[in-house]
Amino acid sequence: MAEYESWNTALIAYVTAGVAKGAPVFLSIDEDAIAEIAERVLLETVTRDPLEDFVRAVRARFVSPRTGAIDLHHVPSRSGEPPEGVGFLAAMVLAAHNMQDEEGIDETNYFVRLRDLLWLANGRGRPDGMPAGAEEALWKAWNRYLTAAGFQTTAQRGSGAQTYLRYVFSQAILRESDKQHLRQRFSESQLPPHLDTPQLGGWLSRQAIIRKHLKEGLHHPDPGRRWEFYLSAHRVYEEAQWEDSDVGRKGSEHSAARSIECGLYLIEDLMGGVEYWLFPRQPARALPAALSVGVPGSPQAQPLRPLRAGFFAPLWPQEPFVDQAIDLPVAGDPGIRTALFPRHDFWLLIRDPEDPLGAWATWRPYLEVGERLLVLCRPGLFAEEMERLHNAKLLEWAERVEGPGWIEYRGCMVLSYDWGAFIPNPECRALADTLTPHSAAGVSLSGGLRAPNQNAWLVGYPPKMKIYGFGPRFDVTITSSEGVEVYSGETPCQVEVPLPDTLEPGVYTAEVNWGGRLLAIRTFRVIPWDEISVHPHPDQIVSSSISATAGLALYKVVASGGMQNA
Numbered sequence: 001m002a003e004y005e006s007w008n009t010a011l012i013a014y015v016t017a018g019v020a021k022g023a024p025v026f027l028s029i030d031e032d033a034i035a036e037i038a039e040r041v042l043l044e045t046v047t048r049d050p051l052e053d054f055v056r057a058v059r060a061r062f063v064s065p066r067t068g069a070i071d072l073h074h075v076p077s078r079s080g081e082p083p084e085g086v087g088f089l090a091a092m093v094l095a096a097h098n099m100q101d102e103e104g105i106d107e108t109n110y111f112v113r114l115r116d117l118l119w120l121a122n123g124r125g126r127p128d129g130m131p132a133g134a135e136e137a138l139w140k141a142w143n144r145y146l147t148a149a150g151f152q153t154t155a156q157r158g159s160g161a162q163t164y165l166r167y168v169f170s171q172a173i174l175r176e177s178d179k180q181h182l183r184q185r186f187s188e189s190q191l192p193p194h195l196d197t198p199q200l201g202g203w204l205s206r207q208a209i210i211r212k213h214l215k216e217g218l219h220h221p222d223p224g225r226r227w228e229f230y231l232s233a234h235r236v237y238e239e240a241q242w243e244d245s246d247v248g249r250k251g252s253e254h255s256a257a258r259s260i261e262c263g264l265y266l267i268e269d270l271m272g273g274v275e276y277w278l279f280p281r282q283p284a285r286a287l288p289a290a291l292s293v294g295v296p297g298s299p300q301a302q303p304l305r306p307l308r309a310g311f312f313a314p315l316w317p318q319e320p321f322v323d324q325a326i327d328l329p330v331a332g333d334p335g336i337r338t339a340l341f342p343r344h345d346f347w348l349l350i351r352d353p354e355d356p357l358g359a360w361a362t363w364r365p366y367l368e369v370g371e372r373l374l375v376l377c378r379p380g381l382f383a384e385e386m387e388r389l390h391n392a393k394l395l396e397w398a399e400r401v402e403g404p405g406w407i408e409y410r411g412c413m414v415l416s417y418d419w420g421a422f423i424p425n426p427e428c429r430a431l432a433d434t435l436t437p438h439s440a441a442g443v444s445l446s447g448g449l450r451a452p453n454q455n456a457w458l459v460g461y462p463p464k465m466k467i468y469g470f471g472p473r474f475d476v477t478i479t480s481s482e483g484v485e486v487y488s489g490e491t492p493c494q495v496e497v498p499l500p501d502t503l504e505p506g507v508y509t510a511e512v513n514w515g516g517r518l519l520a521i522r523t524f525r526v527i528p529w530d531e532i533s534v535h536p537h538p539d540q541i542v543s544s545s546i547s548a549t550a551g552l553a554l555y556k557v558v559a560s561g562g563m564q565n566a
Helices: 004-016 031-041 050-062 086-097 107-117 136-148 165-169 176-189 197-205 212-218 223-238 381-391 426-435 529-534
Strands: 258-268 274-280 292-294 301-303 306-308 326-331 336-341 346-351 373-377 399-403 406-414 441-446 456-458 464-469 473-480 485-492 506-514 517-527 555-557 563-565
Touching: 004 031, 004 050, 004 086, 031 050, 031 086, 050 086, 086 107, 086 136, 086 165, 107 165, 136 506, 136 517, 176 212, 176 223, 197 212, 197 223, 197 426, 212 223, 223 258, 258 346, 346 426, 373 381, 381 406, 381 426, 441 506, 441 517, 456 529, 464 473, 464 485, 464 506, 517 529
Parallel strands: 258 336, 456 517
Antiparallel strands: 258 274, 292 301, 292 326, 326 336, 346 373, 373 406, 399 406, 441 464, 473 485, 473 506, 506 517, 555 563
């Protein structure tokens, strides 16, 4: 049986695997996740009970064998090191996953579930040794670690009766009863195979779902949380035994074999030529492995080369619109069988989040307020729908370009928060739903000296902030992790605001409010110069490949101070 320290390390690796830097991380753990971690990370035999092993490990670390009380004291939190309390926090989230939809979210119901999970004495309140707020230090240590690693945090403190329980419920995505509900709904609806996460998420958002927790998640104003519900639902979808496809066939007793979802990467040459390449995303919660993908029409396979966290390098030219989804065989991991290029009627591409002048690609699967887009769609009905959106003053673009079998709308921006009066063509509803904003404001950070792939800026050269939203101005505050306010004021929309160049190294959080309601939040770091080498830019990004440099030879300063020919 794995010791607690092994479980703790494996849990951290599991929930951060395949997540792009700057993206949110959720400590969403259920029984299926425990089984997958045991089998694929800890390499435990499937004959054991993974959940029982996990609970025994947590009890051995945090439950007194003499009194049966929980002891959260003496949990070290060393700067830069993985926090040791993540395993206990995962157990808390697992207890929330076991709650039924009709159960009220309060301490009485929740702690009955936690006691049952950890084999504690029966009761209806907090377990012995765990007074209110005792676990908060563990959540704060987890958030500090994620921020230092370049991710966005999602565990949030609440208020009132949910001051501390809010941390747990902010991480619980699909409850076990939600997963059972989705399995039944997928079966009854006879969904086709080969749906990727955006397609399945869009379909779910259009369903009449009355389950409160599931409905709130699928329509949440925070795009990161909404997308996490889509991802979790897609894992349930992949469990189905499709009769005519290997996608979704179970790779083991405990988990479904996943597919690598592919999007598009736009390459432009110096003469204005345009070409789209197949752009695979690293699967979330799948640990790194030496993978290769079959090349269409060839007996050979091509290695999947990591580009950076969350992405593989573009593979080869690909027609954006196909009549049927393309399945490519993947070798190197029994848990990943195929790379899927789905049949889409439109694509949304954004600029590289790490480079405002970088490539347009499917870097992020959802729209953020104020973001400039490249909308690529099929000609005909979908092009007509784009014109209708433009005429309704809901959407604008800078340039319209026609290509062979596709139309580009460059520099697209959503103009209005209220799309309620627009009635989309039924066949184009997915396009309208994808472009409809779910939040009223967003925070953009640009300029300064950015440390690559770390969601961080160098001390003395902080970013400039710009607030996007559907209003003239918003109340904005920026505070440090120590609670020191470094900026506060009514900030006009779409105006660059330089942040003080006196910001000390540390973590800062920007919050956008209007009328007392929190609309957006963004966390970033300021780091000293000697931390650049802690997370060096992956060598794979520096390449003479046309997909990375449009054929130009580049030079790059590496962390050691030398020069590297690209």
